[in-house]
Amino acid sequence: MVKDPELIKLILSKDFYYFNMREIADFIHNEPVTQNMFFGGGDRWRVIRQNLSPLFSSIKLKSMFYIIENCAKTMEATIREEMNESGTFEVKSLLTRYTIDCVGSCVFGVNTGTLGKNYDKNPFTLIAGQLFDVTSYGGFKLVTRAMWPSIFYGLGLKMFSDNVNNFFSNLLIGVFESRDHKESGRHDFVDLLLNWKQKDFLCGDSITNMKTGEKKTIQLNIDEGLIIGQCALLFAAGYETTATTTSLLLYELAKNKDVQARVIDEVDEYYKRHHGKIEFEAINEMPYLQACIDETLRFYPVLGLLTREAVEGYTLPTGLHLPKGTRIHIPVYHIHHNPKYFSEPERWLPERFYGEGKHFITPFTYMPFGEGPRVCLGKRFSKMPMYAGLLTIFKNYELELDPKTPSSYKFQPRTFVTQALGGIFLKFIPRK
Numbered sequence: 001m002v003k004d005p006e007l008i009k010l011i012l013s014k015d016f017y018y019f020n021m022r023e024i025a026d027f028i029h030n031e032p033v034t035q036n037m038f039f040g041g042g043d044r045w046r047v048i049r050q051n052l053s054p055l056f057s058s059i060k061l062k063s064m065f066y067i068i069e070n071c072a073k074t075m076e077a078t079i080r081e082e083m084n085e086s087g088t089f090e091v092k093s094l095l096t097r098y099t100i101d102c103v104g105s106c107v108f109g110v111n112t113g114t115l116g117k118n119y120d121k122n123p124f125t126l127i128a129g130q131l132f133d134v135t136s137y138g139g140f141k142l143v144t145r146a147m148w149p150s151i152f153y154g155l156g157l158k159m160f161s162d163n164v165n166n167f168f169s170n171l172l173i174g175v176f177e178s179r180d181h182k183e184s185g186r187h188d189f190v191d192l193l194l195n196w197k198q199k200d201f202l203c204g205d206s207i208t209n210m211k212t213g214e215k216k217t218i219q220l221n222i223d224e225g226l227i228i229g230q231c232a233l234l235f236a237a238g239y240e241t242t243a244t245t246t247s248l249l250l251y252e253l254a255k256n257k258d259v260q261a262r263v264i265d266e267v268d269e270y271y272k273r274h275h276g277k278i279e280f281e282a283i284n285e286m287p288y289l290q291a292c293i294d295e296t297l298r299f300y301p302v303l304g305l306l307t308r309e310a311v312e313g314y315t316l317p318t319g320l321h322l323p324k325g326t327r328i329h330i331p332v333y334h335i336h337h338n339p340k341y342f343s344e345p346e347r348w349l350p351e352r353f354y355g356e357g358k359h360f361i362t363p364f365t366y367m368p369f370g371e372g373p374r375v376c377l378g379k380r381f382s383k384m385p386m387y388a389g390l391l392t393i394f395k396n397y398e399l400e401l402d403p404k405t406p407s408s409y410k411f412q413p414r415t416f417v418t419q420a421l422g423g424i425f426l427k428f429i430p431r432k
């Protein structure tokens with residue numbers, strides 16, 4: 001466990017070459033969904049990251065924004081239709097339906113229908129439940145695989161059921177067929193995959209260049225695992241993180257009515273400036289809302305722990321030698337709640353990130369998206385569904401706690417992403 005910001009900087013950023021792995025063991029096993037770059041390291045990770053990154057450029061994000069805006073409109077209609085007498089919604093579920101719809105349409109070009117009726121029987125909702133399996137068996141598999149991968153796979157266990165692998169395989173077959181196996185000109189993820197499929201290899205720089213300064217290039221075989229793995233990753237990383245953060249932010253705003261009032265003022269001013277329309281620029285124009293998002297990510301980091309693995313033996317400046325294969329854990333949750341770095345850490349205070357406040361944060365003590373070359377690839381993408389969703393909700397409603405909502409949350413212990421235990425029930429009060 002490493003807690004010192006200087007050492008964290010070294011591991012995540014300066015000497016990244018030595019710590020680029022998360023867990024390589026899976027690639028020798030035939031489980032396509034886990035063959036994604038999140039779990040991997042080395043040349044394979046670097047080549048995939050280089051080839052996926054163009055999807056997340058500013059121009060690409062801006063060109064996708066109209067899709068997100070449409071999903072937000074659908075959510076607006078869903079809220080209206082599903083509003084009952086009490087006005088109470090379980091917001092984690094509502095936001096999950098919305099973010100699945102955003103990722104489905106931006107990444108795969110399909111209408112998932114998760115915001116429609118019978119969403120609990122929708123195939124995307126069902127697969128989402130299997131990806132973040134919170135049953136006791138799911139928790140057992142997570143821990144066993146992380147600690148004893150050889151035993152785990154030796155026993156013939158798999159992290160994800162065949163259902164999950166087949167779902168993504170069939171999804172891709174369907175969207176490829178709908179595009180007649182040709183690039184459509186939308187330049188989205190599916191077009192990128194169709195382009196990959198026409199080649200035998202992906203090319204990119206070797207990770208050893210970071211150490212040697214050479215210009216060695218690598219060719220990576222394109223196979224089913226490579227394609228399905230990235231597809232499942234973008235789906236899973238895309239919806240769950242954003243839905244969790246946004247629903248916990250709504251909860252904090254319902255608890256802190258004075259902060260909510262300021263957010264609503266900012267929302268109203270935004271709509272006045274933009275003639276009632278949600279546009280891409282919103283993500284850079286609402287500093288107070290951004291401070292609320294930043295503080296929510298401090299208080300509830302989606303990944304409470306970042307993991308790296310030593311690729312080669314390495315001696316820390318403290319003299320401690322880390323043999324090859326040593327796993328290093330960075331306790332993000334603990335650091336975000338350490339009074340040494342954040343005063344009154346158990347209070348949710350957006351002011352820490354507002355105006356001058358954010359300049360006082362010690363580097364490498366605030367890492368909700370990770371840091372260094374492995375920083376979250378979807379960091380900027382995630383702002384689009386968050387802003388569009390929040391602007392849509394606060395245009396029409398104020399939020400209040402429902403009597404069954406607790407005054408604080410415990411977290412689900414059986415999954416590696418932060419999930420509040422029990423639902424987040426909030427009352428939507430129409431604004432006058």
Ligand code: HEM
Pocket residue numbers: 037038039049233234237238239241242245297302303306307367368369370371372373374375376377378379381382
């Ligand atoms: C609030 C939203 C999000 C949070 C808090 C979040 C957080 C994270 C964190 C902590 C990591 C690990 C970074 C590290 O090890 O240093 C990560 C990795 C990643 N995230 Fe996100 N994420 C979010 C949204 C998204 C979205 C919307 C996408 C894609 C559509 C995405 C795609 C990825 C990918 C592909 C990686 C792996 C990067 C790599 O290993 O090189 N994330 N994210």
